[in-house]
Amino acid sequence: MTPNAASASSGPSRRSFLASTAVVTAAVAGGMPLLAACGGSDSGSRGGTTSGKDAKKLLPAYVASNVVTPDIPAKNGSAMGFTRELAIADLKTSVPKKLGRGGKVTIMSPFWGSPPKGDNPYYTAMNSLIGVDVVWQNQDGNTYDQKLGAVLASSDIPDVVVVPSWNMGGKIPSAITGKFADLGPYLSGDKAKEYPNLAAIPTDAWQRSIFGGQLRGLPQPGPYVTGIVPLYRKDLFDKAGYTIPKSADEFTALCKEITSPKAKRWACGDMKWTAFNIFGVMSGSEKPLGWNLVDGKMIYRIETPEYLEALEWTRKLFAAGYVHPDFKLGKSQATDPSPKFAAGEFLIWNNNIVNWYGQQAAQATQNPSFKIWGMDLFGHDGGNPTLWAEQPAGIFAFVSKKASESVIRDVLAVANVTAAPYGTKEWMLTNYGVEGTHYAMKNGVPVKNDKGNNEVVNAYVMVASPAATIAHPDFPDITKASVEWQQRMGAFTKKSSFWGLTISEPSRFTNLSNDMEQMEDDVVRGHKSISDMQQWISDWKSKGGDKLRDWYKKLLDENGSAAS
Template sequence: MTNNGITRRALFAGGLGIAATGLLASCSTVTRSTDVKAINKAVALPDYVPWTGGPEPVLPKTSALMPSAFRRIPDRLVPTARKPGDGSTVHGSVPTNSPVPPTKGSNPYWQGLDERMGIDLDLTITPNADFGNKFATQVAGDTLGDVFTVFGSFPYLPQFLEAKAQNLTEHLSGSGVRDFPYLANLPTASWRGTVFSGGIYAVPVPRGPLTSQVLYRRQDLFEGLGVDPSFSSLDEFVQLCREVSDPHANRWALASVPTSILAPMLDLPNQWEHSGGTLTHMYELDAYQDLLDVSRRLIAEDLVHPDSITAYNGKVWLVQGSALMLSDTYSAIPGIVQQATPGSGFDLTTAPFVGPSGAKAKPWLGDPNNAITALAAAPDDRVRTLLEVLDWCASPFGTEAWMYRKFGIEGRDYEMQDGSPTLTKTGNSETALGEFPLQYFTECPLPLFYSGRPGMTDTVYESLASWLDDGLPNPTYGLYSPTNSTKGPAVGTYATNAINDILLGRAPVSSWKGVVRDWRRRGGDAMRAEYEEALQARAGS
């Protein structure tokens, strides 16, 4: 909870730390790892130029952060103006959350990507569970390729990028990005995560507000039990959980303790609270101890799935009905509904956010990027060609390129059913469940579109519209703290272990004050000071 990103990013903390240290030892051109102001120096970010060449969203943009909403594929797709590539081979290193797709020789969809992009796309695709070790090996062997995905939490990230990645500032800063209209369509908040040492060293892999957590409900199961799932206070929420939980029937209210949902009820900041140039971590606030207390009670009363801490599998439990509510990101919806049995009556809704004592909720806004993508240092014409390729990868909803990336070849990878593209068994394999890892080069701002489930667009839109302008971002996103980089994983593990001890009843809630003192001594205070210095360095960016 100290700006370490999602769990899979922590994979880099081990092997890559050793590789990066060795790589940088002989490099005298990189910024010193302890020079916080230099590492966090600001730069003119790329202009934001929203793309206006596609279909009109079916619902109004109630917030600058609101994704464009669509219920169906437009009748006319915007054609791709030209092939971005020059016929050369582009080597890339990417992770995947989906099954690894068939290799190009037996994958007509991949062959079609080559044709449309004008390149020979050579990808090293690694499952997320193995990506950290694979990346470390590639760093050590200098085999990352032309384009490589980088997650944001491993030691010496700015120094690594300075040493091995192309500085893209002259191509993308300010009006420069206008040469790449789809990259110019990426939000400013996403570009902030690509800036190190006064330069733009990567392209975002954006996710926008869909990385934020929401509370999903099995509306059909609540109705079957005759229970209204609404609540307007913390006490009502706990009572609702009691009403529907029945361990003897293999049914629990919650897949896990929904920290991101409880936090707004207690008015907790998103990791850090920034006021008057000073940062206070949520761990240090009395309300966090209240959060631990209610979380412990939820587990002690058997209202949370018993495997939530040791063997978590929340999406499956929600679909199976052993958990009636699940806290997960908005971007998890496709994976959830894909597991539901057709015709089963599966009905997914979202719970409204609730603030403290009737006040308006201020939910946590998720980080704007999933990852960033760097380019290997290369001559200027090669860099521009690669940026053209990435621009194609960012082509938005409503374009032929977007449609092909997501669904592939009609009649082979997908069939049109009631006006919606539906992946076939072959398509699920060849396109990696519609998430071919080319999406980790970069991606367009994610739209609200759920093929075959037009009502889900309205469900998500209404949920987001209720809170987006009140959402709390993590004020340290995109900033670099040397202490967090080198000690953050260990400090985070220490805090997580202490939290689990309290939740499982192995330690009293009152022990938390001692944990916070230790957390500060182990690195929390140093991280605070460095982030405060970084905020000053980035002021006005």
């Protein structure tokens, strides 16, 4: 049950985002920094902004699943949690009869690794359960945006195309509204009750699936609480008697206490994304989330004093030598920091919540004393933090406009199985394959064998997913701690003006912020100054930022907000 570890040094990777959203047992974690979902043509500039009463007409009726009861219910935008061990005999049935009509459905989706053969036992078993002949057109996830653009520009589109939010750049948003079907006639209102697992997907995720004024996407829901956790080596903290910091100054003092280059020990990795959280900077995971109406004026995240304060604080950590040297090269560096974190070379790692479990599970055998935990986020001044909500869904499956009603019904049959909740037979088959062929049960935990690791990956989980869930029966303490961390942080989480909406900026603004992330990294690493960043922000305003502000203000005036 060990997910792929993040490989990026300064923030989570796209692959860890996939693990966190598509693999329930790896923890479903919402929005990810470093993944920019933006852009679009002017013709698609209003796409996905439907909110209020108009949206309610489009959204599926929500009917919570009662098939399996979580050990820890969702709260404050968190995932739900399951700590209990699984037993094959106790798995529930959430799809009592096949809804598939026996047709053939082609699905194009990103895939990381080598795709299995199409007639493998996993695909065969899933298709038999669903009653649909799904044919996968797996594409390299690392270059998926290129393939996506080419396919959507052609007239030959597969029945289903999976589009992650980070691939919604350029002309993709307008292609979504032009090439994909309205699912409203099949799912809006009480129609969704024909597909109970889809009806149990939270309404916020469906709201996010409105593109061009129509319900077009089948979503992978996630918690809206930030997925970025300051993970730390609890075993080494306890041994040394370190105190968990509750302010920016206390964090800096702790870093000074920990760091000893002669002993080959540094305090932390790149803490930029945690800095944004503790200083109350609006989300940078997606451009629309960075805009918020304040006292009648539309403000972008980089215009706030908190933004510069967060960069300056992070810069001081680097300048003082508290950051492990491997992180000084930024996200371009190729070395996986995991071994050095496990070796105790640095003790605090700004990472995605998926790796709370992932790092612990990876060290369970060879390093039994290893204990990883998550720090609560704090306000920089020692008060409560001001956190900003991430999007409630980040990957979508779309059905071609050319698809017949029979094909659309078959696609929904697929999604109704893949959205089955944890603890069901359908969930187990979707996520682990066939018992004995792909996995074996060990102490109540399904463990994949080599065949399972090769075949049961990156496929059916991409069509639709159940409500956000964290389930690690092999580490129930981490399950409980992860969910409760989200719940505590959720209590301090606010929603900015465009939360929950899918928005495509006009194409003339597409490249406006291209260099922003590089500028941030240059500033925190001391290659550029805060004044250089201030000049960059001034240039951003004059080159289009102020006009983009007017565009967002008009959009909000005309459509209203989905945040409540």
